[in-house]
Amino acid sequence: MLEVEKLNAFYGPAQALFDVSLRIGPGELVVLQGLNGAGKSTLLKALMGLELRAEGRIRYQAAGGAAAIEHWETHRRARAGLGYVAEDRRLFSALTVRENLLVAAGRDAAQREARVLDMFPVLKALLKRPAAHMSGGEQQMLAIARTLMTHPRVLLLDEPCEGIAPVLVESIRDALLSLKREGLAMLVVEQNQTLAARADRLLWLVAGKVRGSRESP
Ligand code: ATP
Numbered sequence: 001m002l003e004v005e006k007l008n009a010f011y012g013p014a015q016a017l018f019d020v021s022l023r024i025g026p027g028e029l030v031v032l033q034g035l036n037g038a039g040k041s042t043l044l045k046a047l048m049g050l051e052l053r054a055e056g057r058i059r060y061q062a063a064g065g066a067a068a069i070e071h072w073e074t075h076r077r078a079r080a081g082l083g084y085v086a087e088d089r090r091l092f093s094a095l096t097v098r099e100n101l102l103v104a105a106g107r108d109a110a111q112r113e114a115r116v117l118d119m120f121p122v123l124k125a126l127l128k129r130p131a132a133h134m135s136g137g138e139q140q141m142l143a144i145a146r147t148l149m150t151h152p153r154v155l156l157l158d159e160p161c162e163g164i165a166p167v168l169v170e171s172i173r174d175a176l177l178s179l180k181r182e183g184l185a186m187l188v189v190e191q192n193q194t195l196a197a198r199a200d201r202l203l204w205l206v207a208g209k210v211r212g213s214r215e216s217p
Contacts, residue, residue: 019209119148
């Protein structure tokens, strides 16, 4: 579904990724690990076409066929089905949960909202609450839920479980596993073992290079 070949990425003159190659198929969960500064967030940004200069090939296969998307603008990648949740979540803090969801919605908003709330039942009780008045874990669920309103085929998540209460980590894991069963492809930066233990594949980044890959038993 997503195939990356020899991706190099640069912040100005400084190179942050070196010949990174990977592939994620439909229904696969790939977890990306590495120390601080290894380039994990950079890889997700490069796949979305954000913030930095990237060279290399990114092939994306969706219902409409396969395309080389490395020169596409970010909004076009998003519209084609790449969903991204940044580490800082980028919610509209003054807007309510429902408003945050609807900002992202297309024509089938009501139906989609119902589906997304089934996946994150915690949010159902909070629909009228401003995002600013939620816990970190609840905000993380909302950020993922908002991205799901756009019908992504590939999810790119940056540390969804970091700093979150264990019970909410389990809810996030269960939601991601149900999306996996629906065929979403997922690349998730995550040190938390609750999620990593369920990955099809672990990728280990060291100083901008893939230095290890492990298939799940
Ligand atoms: P962390 O776990 O700390 O988020 P990471 O593995 O996600 O680490 P990145 O944030 O991708 O690492 O950073 C990779 C390298 O790129 C680091 O050396 C970092 O200093 C550099 N870098 C990241 N963002 C920028 C930026 N906006 N401008 C310049 N250099 C950057």
